Amino acid sequence: xxxxxxxxxxxxxxxxxxxxxxxxxxxxxxxxxxxxxxxxxxxxxxxxxxxxxxxxxxxxxxxxxxxxxxxxxxxxxxxxxxxxxxxxxxxxxxxxxxxxxxxxxxxxxxxxxxxxxxxxxxxxxxxxxxxxxxxxxxxxxxxxxxxxxxxxxxxxxxxxxxxxxxxxxxxxxxxxxxxxxxxxxxxxxxxxxxxxxxxxxxxxxxxxxxxxxxxxxxxxxxxxxxxxxxxxxxxxxxxxxxxxxxxxxxxxxxxxxxxxxxxxxxxxxxxxxxxxxxxxxxxxxxxxxxxxxxxxxxx
Amino acid sequence: xxxxxxxxxxxxxxxxxxxxxxxxxxxxxxxxxxxxxxxxxxxxxxxxxxxxxxxxxxxxxxxxxxxxxxxxxxxxxxxxxxxxxxxxxxxxxxxxxxxxxxxxxxxxxxxxxxxxxxxxxxxxxxxxxxxxxxxxxxxxxxxxxxxxxxxxxxxxxxxxxxxxxxxxxxxxxxxxxxxxxxxxxxxxxxxxxxxxxxxxxxxxxxxxxxxxxxxxxxxxxxxxxxxxxxxxxxxxxxxxxxxxxxxxxxxxxxxxxxxxxxxxxxxxxxxxxxxxxxxxxxxxxxxxxxxxxxxxxxx
DNA sequence: GGTTGGTCATAAGCCGTGCTTATCATTGCA
DNA sequence: TGCAATGATAAGCACGGCTTATGACCAACC
Numbered sequence: 001x002x003x004x005x006x007x008x009x010x011x012x013x014x015x016x017x018x019x020x021x022x023x024x025x026x027x028x029x030x031x032x033x034x035x036x037x038x039x040x041x042x043x044x045x046x047x048x049x050x051x052x053x054x055x056x057x058x059x060x061x062x063x064x065x066x067x068x069x070x071x072x073x074x075x076x077x078x079x080x081x082x083x084x085x086x087x088x089x090x091x092x093x094x095x096x097x098x099x100x101x102x103x104x105x106x107x108x109x110x111x112x113x114x115x116x117x118x119x120x121x122x123x124x125x126x127x128x129x130x131x132x133x134x135x136x137x138x139x140x141x142x143x144x145x146x147x148x149x150x151x152x153x154x155x156x157x158x159x160x161x162x163x164x165x166x167x168x169x170x171x172x173x174x175x176x177x178x179x180x181x182x183x184x185x186x187x188x189x190x191x192x193x194x195x196x197x198x199x200x201x202x203x204x205x206x207x208x209x210x211x212x213x214x215x216x217x218x219x220x221x222x223x224x225x226x227x228x229x230x231x232x233x234x235x236x237x238x239x240x241x242x243x244x245x246x247x248x249x250x251x252x253x254x255x256x257x258x259x260x261x262x263x264x265x266x267x268x269x270x271x272x273x274x275x276x277x278x279x280x281x282x283x284x285x286x287x288x289x290x291x292x293x294x295x296x297x298x299x
Numbered sequence: 300x301x302x303x304x305x306x307x308x309x310x311x312x313x314x315x316x317x318x319x320x321x322x323x324x325x326x327x328x329x330x331x332x333x334x335x336x337x338x339x340x341x342x343x344x345x346x347x348x349x350x351x352x353x354x355x356x357x358x359x360x361x362x363x364x365x366x367x368x369x370x371x372x373x374x375x376x377x378x379x380x381x382x383x384x385x386x387x388x389x390x391x392x393x394x395x396x397x398x399x400x401x402x403x404x405x406x407x408x409x410x411x412x413x414x415x416x417x418x419x420x421x422x423x424x425x426x427x428x429x430x431x432x433x434x435x436x437x438x439x440x441x442x443x444x445x446x447x448x449x450x451x452x453x454x455x456x457x458x459x460x461x462x463x464x465x466x467x468x469x470x471x472x473x474x475x476x477x478x479x480x481x482x483x484x485x486x487x488x489x490x491x492x493x494x495x496x497x498x499x500x501x502x503x504x505x506x507x508x509x510x511x512x513x514x515x516x517x518x519x520x521x522x523x524x525x526x527x528x529x530x531x532x533x534x535x536x537x538x539x540x541x542x543x544x545x546x547x548x549x550x551x552x553x554x555x556x557x558x559x560x561x562x563x564x565x566x567x568x569x570x571x572x573x574x575x576x577x578x579x580x581x582x583x584x585x586x587x588x589x590x591x592x593x594x595x596x597x598x
Numbered sequence: 599g600g601t602t603g604g605t606c607a608t609a610a611g612c613c614g615t616g617c618t619t620a621t622c623a624t625t626g627c628a
Numbered sequence: 629t630g631c632a633a634t635g636a637t638a639a640g641c642a643c644g645g646c647t648t649a650t651g652a653c654c655a656a657c658c
Contacts (some may be wrong), residue, residue, distance in 0.1 A: 004377060006305045007616095021635060034617055036636060046384035049577035052441070053635070054456070055625040059441045061577050062393040063384070070380055077373050078303060081366065085345035094361040142351070142358045157353070278348035278360050306645095320606055333646055335607060352606070354654045601658085608651070615644080622637070628630090 006078060008042040009071045011035050012050065016068045019058050092282040097126040099135035099147030103201040103225060104269060107244040108148065111293035119289060131198045139274055146283050148290060150200045151270040160272040161284070163291040166298065168205065168240040168265040170258040171232050171249075177256035184209055184263075191237030193228045201267070205240045208265035229253050240265060244297050269294060305377060307341040308370045310334050311349065315367045318357050391581045396425040398434035398446030402500040402524060403568060406543040407447065410592035418588060430497045438573055445582050447589060449499045450569040459571045460583070462590040465597065467504065467539040467564040469557040470531050470548075476555035483508055483562075490536030492527045500566070504539045507564035528552050539564060543596050568593060 014024040015035065025035040043050050050064040060068060088094070096116070100109060105127070113125055128135070128144055135147040136155055151160055170181065182190065188209050195202045226249055228239040233253040241249060250257055271287045273279070313323040314334065324334040342349050349363040359367060387393070395415070399408060404426070412424055427434070427443055434446040435454055450459055469480065481489065487508050494501045525548055527538040532552040540548055549556055570586045572578065 004305060004381065006303060022633095030616095031618060032635075033619085033637080037616075040636085046381060047388055048384045052573070052575055052577055054573065054575040055634075057441070058635085062395075062444070063387055066383065066393050067380065070376065070383070074373060074376050074380075077369065077376070081369055081373075082303065082345060084365065084369070085347045085362070088362050088365075089346055094365050096361070142356070145361070274351070274353065276351055276353040278351050321604090329645095330647060331606075332608080332648085336645075339607085354605075357606085599658100601656100603654105603656085605653085605655105606651100607653095609649080610647100611649105612647080613645095615642105617643095618639100618641080620638085620640105622635105624634085624636095625632100626634105627632085 004042075004045060005038075006075075008038050008045075009075060011038045012042055013068065013071055013075060015039060015051065015058065016060055016064065016071075021058065092120045092123055092279070092286070095124045095126060096120075096146075096286070097128065097144040098286075099128040099130065099138060099144045099149075101132055101135065101147075101149050101200065102129055103195070103199060103242060103245070104148055104150075105129045106226075107242075107248055107297060108269075108290065108294055111297060112148075112290050115289045115293055116286065119285075132200050133198065136272075139272065142274075145277065145279055146271055146273040146286065148269065148271050150204065150267040151272075152268075153272050155272070157275055158272045159275045159280070160270050161287050162268050162270040163287060164294045164298075165266050165268050166243050166294075167259065168208070168242055168267070169246060170260060171229055171239045171241055171255050172258060173232060173235050173238075174254035174256050176238075176258075181258045181260055183261070187238075193231055193237045193239040195225070195228070196223065201242070204267050205265065208240075208263075225249055229255060242267065244294065247297075303341075303344060304337075305374075307337050307344075308374060310337045311341055312367065312370055312374060314338060314350065314357065315359055315363065315370075320357060391419045391422055391578070391585070394423045394425060395419075395445075395585070396427065396443040397585075398427040398429065398437060398443045398448075400431055400434065400446075400448050400499065401428055402494070402498060402541060403447055403449075403543070404428045405525075406541075406547055406596060407568075407589065407593055410596060411447075411589050414588045414592055415585065418584075431499050432497065435571075438571065441573075444576065444578055445570055445572040445585065447568065447570050449503065449566040450571075451567075452571055454571075456574055457571045458574045458579070459569050460586050461567050461569040462586060463593045463597075464565050464567050465542050465593070466558065467507070467541055467566070468545060469559060470528055470538045470540055471555050471557060472531060472534050472537075473553035473555055475537075475557075478557075480557045480559055482560070486537075492530055492536045492538040494524070494527070495522065500541065503566050504564065507539075524548055528554060541566065543593065546596075 011024070011028055011030075014027045015021065018024040018027060021035055021039075022032050025032040028035060039051070046067075048063055049061055050067060052059045052061055109127060113127075116123060116125060126144075128138065132147075132149045132153065135144065135149060136153060136158070138144045139147060139158060148163075151162055153160055170187075172179070188211065192205070192209070194205055225239075225241050225245050229241065229249045230253060231237065232239050233255050246257055271283065271290060273283050277283065310323070310327055310329075313326045314320065317323040317326060320334055320338075321331050324331040327334060338350070345366075347362055348360055349366060351358045351360055408426060412426075415422060415424060425443075427437065431446075431448045431452065434443065434448060435452060435457070437443045438446060438457060447462075450461055452459055469486075471478070487510065491504070491508070493504055524538075524540050524544050528540065528548045529552060530536065531538050532554050545556055570582065570589060572582050576582065
């Protein structure tokens with residue numbers, strides 16, 4: 001027993017509209033017998049007569065009328081499917097689930113989201129802010145489409161594109177303004193405030209100071225860069241923050257900002273997504289938007 | 300270029316649900332390659348990727364999600380089509396357009412409509428009350444489904460079923476009560492009030508009196524049996540009415556009812572519909588309802 | 599690091615469906 | 629009664645879609 005076919009519904013609709021087998025068949029660009037057979041098949045399938053055939057006329061039965069109403073709705077919905085596909089082809093559509101690490105999100109996201117909204121009308125942007133390792137897991141699980149993180153991540157199933165390099169700056173109490181900038185050895189002797197375990201930014205900072213995680217030091221852990229800067233402001237120690245955070249975080253704090261002499265600490269900000277993602281092309285566009293947003297932010 | 304198929308949508312839905320080609324294929328009772336091919340075809344048709352295939356998982360893309368929502372709605376609607384057909388198979392459904400002649404309608408319809416409504420839940424009954432000739436035309440045009448008329452109609456494209464025979468009774472002024480019932484000759488000498496031209500009941504009465512329409516007589520034409528009875532009540536003449544009208548029409552009139560000796564005038568009430576009507580089976584049921592209603596009315 | 603199991607894609611072959619043209623049956627009309 | 633119109637039926641053919649068999653790829657696991 002064969003099933004209902006869209007073709008049958010299309011033929012039916014044509015016959016309902018024309019009330020004439022020959023003309024309906026023409027409209028469907030098939031021969032009259034082909035249409036007759038499909039209609040017959042449809043009626044047998046439903047075990048109901050849809051048309052009343054008299055010598056001169058083909059008329060819908062009462063049930064046929066009801067049927068036709070529903071069929072027209074269905075055919076319209078089906079046509080909308082292909083329209084939907086055509087409209088969204090090659091463009092970002094629907095929903096973009098973006099992961100961002102905490103040391104990037106507050107600074108970069110406002111600009112990125114603004115630009116994406118301007119570029120992709122109607123795009124729904126979900127943001128997930130958490131540590132890199134969790135973002136990687138969520139990418140693997142398909143819970144997010146892409147993530148903005150510090151590279152490298154080096155997951156074999158991920159593809160990563162570098163967007164821009166970004167220096168770290170030293171935040172000291174306001175009264176240190178103008179004092180010589182410490183080098184790495186000097187820095188190691190200072191009370192360095194860092195984010196808690198798990199933040200890549202923490203590892204990057206430690207790595208610059210040549211402090212290995214294997215060799216624990218007494219460090220005050222703050223939950224965010226903002227907290228760290230505030231703590232510096234009241235004289236508890238010094239900290240590093242990425243360039244993009246300077247504007248936001250030092251505006252209302254009595255701290256001084258100092259750039260390191262080379263070698264300068266830095267990180268590479270980039271985007272990652274599953275190699276298998278069919279959004280690859282669109283994500284490259286998104287990456288470009290992020291890059292520009294980042295450039296504008298540091299300028 | 301081939302078109303979208305319901306089959307493809309069904310396979311797509313299965314794959315979306317199972318996230319696994321093999322299991323989805325099982326669910327569809329086909330082989331895995333068959334499903335793969337149809338999905339591929341669908342994606343090529345839409346020129347969009349619906350699924351993200353990685354080694355371990357098959358996941359919907361964002362567009363696929365949106366697509367799946369719509370597809371599920373469509374498939375539900377399509378399934379409803381066959382449900383609708385099954386539910387209405389062999390039963391009267393939707394709308395019944397019934398024509399009735401004026402000398403039957405007021406007496407028979409209340410009972411008929413009540414019984415039909417009780418029997419066919421949700422049936423929408425349209426009634427058209429007019430002369431037989433117009434009803435026949437409306438049947439031909441497909442504007443009504445069946446008609447209750449006096450037989451015979453003898454139209455070759457119509458099928459007719461007799462429901463019951465019904466005598467005509469004589470309506471005389473109240474003071475004639477008990478007087479001998481006139482025979483046909485006597486009747487011809489009386490002032491006989493009849494409906495206007497076109498009513499079959501008029502022809503039947505004339506025919507009983509052996510007055511042929513070719514031989515015009517001065518007759519007062521009333522627009523309805525009720526009018527005629529009222530006129531009889533004020534002494535203008537006598538009239539004939541069908542048995543089923545007696546209860547309603549003589550209740551509030553000072554007239555006397557007399558039954559003829561044989562040969563008694565009578566008519567055959569029946570139902571007619573197009574021979575081509577697919578409602579034939581159901582209309583036979585309706586006819587049975589009408590017959591019972593008529594029997595109850597005359598009892 | 600080869601091997602194995604799992605998974606989806608591809609290939610080859612076959613069967614059935616649906617199309618075409620040709621023809622028939624019916625009916626309304628001249 | 630014969631003709632024109634219309635839908636149904638028949639025969640034949642071609643293509644689409646299914647099956648089984650096999651390939652490609654990747655992950656996981658000794």
